[in-house]
Amino acid sequence: MTNLFRSLPSMDAVLDRLTARTPYDALPRPLVRQAAERFLDLVREEIRSGVHTDETALALEALFPRLTAFVAVHTRPHFRRVINATGVVVHTNLGRSLLAEAAVAAVAEAAGRYSNLEFDLKTGERGSRYAHVEDILKTLTGAEAALVVNNNAAAVLLVLDTLARGREVIVSRGQLVEIGGSFRIPEVMAKSGAILKEVGATNRTHRRDYENAITDQTAALLKVHTSNFRIIGFTKEVPLKELKEIGTRYNLPVIEDLGSGNLFDFAGLGLGQEPTVQRVVADGADVVSFSGDKVLGGPQAGIIVGKKAYIDRIKKNPLNRALRIDKMTLAALEATLRLYLDPAQAAVKVPTIALIAQAPETLRKKARRLAGVIARTGPGLLTATVRPGTSRVGGGAFPEQDLPTTLVAVTPANPDISAACLRERLLATDPPLVARIEDDTLCLDPRTLADDELTLAAKALAQALA
Structure with a gap:
């Protein structure tokens, strides 16, 4: 057995042979060395187990095909394509939505080049990163103002922290949902500092439930789209237009968390009626939040649109800096949103819609x-x-x-x-x-x-x- 161990190639010989050929010559040498050490440890264990008895089978030339296969597996990136x-x-x-070709190109340019991320090309002075997508979001949704953060959970947190910290927010009991990753509306509300006030029953909530719950401690009315959860049968919920009437009467903002927001009307494809962001804004919601990387087909982002008075307050919240998006997200989002300016083009060029x-x-x-x-x-x-x-x-x-x-x-x-x-x-x-x-x-x-x-x-x- 001693002679078998001595027959193994040295680490220097292994590394020289590996790094003399593609693709290992482009990899960091410590990474290749770590994988080679693991391979040789495996062979040593095989010697101890009696798998190898022939010294010639342990020469570098004999081991090399197996070695390269092992190193290829153990040096590939952990995060990779499937x-x-x-x-x-x-x-x-599996990464949610695929980006459109235009968005992929925009990300590559933003990642590899300098950009006007926070630089105003008209004045030559510091600018706002949100300006790159705010106007197009206003055009597409009909909202007065817009803001983008890193995901929709962050959007909900930021909105509630700004508009309702320390005060009550009224929500229908049937909308207190949990979605993927144990994201629960009550827990996000608690983290924001808002106080949850449930109204109605699990399956039925009436207008009077909201009106009877309003006090001088009420900060807002919240409507939550139930996403992947449905209650069917003997049900009732208050439509957004009626909720807006209540909000107007009591001078309270109406917030809607759409979850996976749509900018494209899928009804023509035979799918059910999912509310579009445009419709929710038109129906009177003061603040609307939704994801950029779900049915919209863009990058991970939490998009907030609504009345300027509320959005301006949200923008000034110090928490906004911790939740802001980076340059690559902005590049991908702007490129995706531009496609929606022509719905026919979006239907073909936004992969999520096309699929x-x-x-x-x-x-x-x-x-x-x-x-x-x-x-x-x-x-x-x-x-x-x-x-x-x-x-x-x-x-x-x-x-x-x-x-x-x-x-x-x-x-x-x-x-x-x-x-x-x-x-x-x-x-x-x-x-x-x-x-x-x-x-x-x-x-x-x-x-x-x-x-x-x-x-x-x-x-x-x-x-x-x-």
Whole structure:
């Protein structure tokens, strides 16, 4: 065994050989060294376990193919691309919305060049970073003023901290929701310093419930869009227009948290009636907050629009600095919003809208094409068949709406490989492929696969089963 250990190549020899070739020559040498050390430790353990008995098998030339594969895996970035075959368009865990090409280009330029982030090109003096998107948000929504922070939770927190700290905010009991990541409206309100005052029952809240709850301690009326939660049956809620009438009567601002805000009317695509930001502003909400990275299809951001008197107060809150967005978010958001100036252009160029709007026949053709590519890439390893299925919008939007699609069902030839096992193996491919299981079968949904990802998906399956 001693001779076997002595047969292992030195670390200097390993590093010299690795860094003399692409892609390892471009990687930081300490990173490559760390991965090589882990590999050699693994081989030493194999020697102790009796896996290796031949000294020639431990020479650098013999180990090198395995070494390069090991180092490739252990030096790749932790945060990296995945292939989304789940059919969930706005997948919270997979980065949410894809950016439009114009937004991607804008981010690249903002990241690699100097910019007028807080520089007024007219005066040559310090400017406001919010000016880059405020005018276009006013144009698109009809609001008097706008502000952008780093996400919608921050937007809600900032609005309540500014307008209601130490005072009561009235909310319908049926709107006290929890969404992904344990984000709960009551907890955000408590953190803002506002005092929650629940009214109504879980399923029914009336106008009189709000009016009876108003006191001299009331700061605002809050309406929360329930996103991925619905109460159906014997229900009632007070429409925004009526809530605004109450607010006007008692001189109270009406705040609406839209969650995943829409600037595009999806009703024409056969989806349910989700309130657009434009409609909520027109119906009288004084302050509206919504996400930029969900159905809107932009970067992570919390957008606040509304009456100038309230937005100006929110802008002056010192907390705003802690929640502000960076230059890359601003660049992506402005580029995305510009596309919405022409709704027809947005429908084609904003990926989130385009993916949702794909026609069933288009998806059937893509599924058949994917099944064919899989059959050619992994012959004998599996079978791929097509069958009807459904996709989801995701991101808390349209929770009751299924999108018709055609799934590709994959069955390994080896009966010992279950659908759950195959799904786990696919997470280790490069790039990882994320799929879903239905009826104990691994399924790929072409809705969220780009045309150039069909071959990548097929190769991932072949790699996972090889």
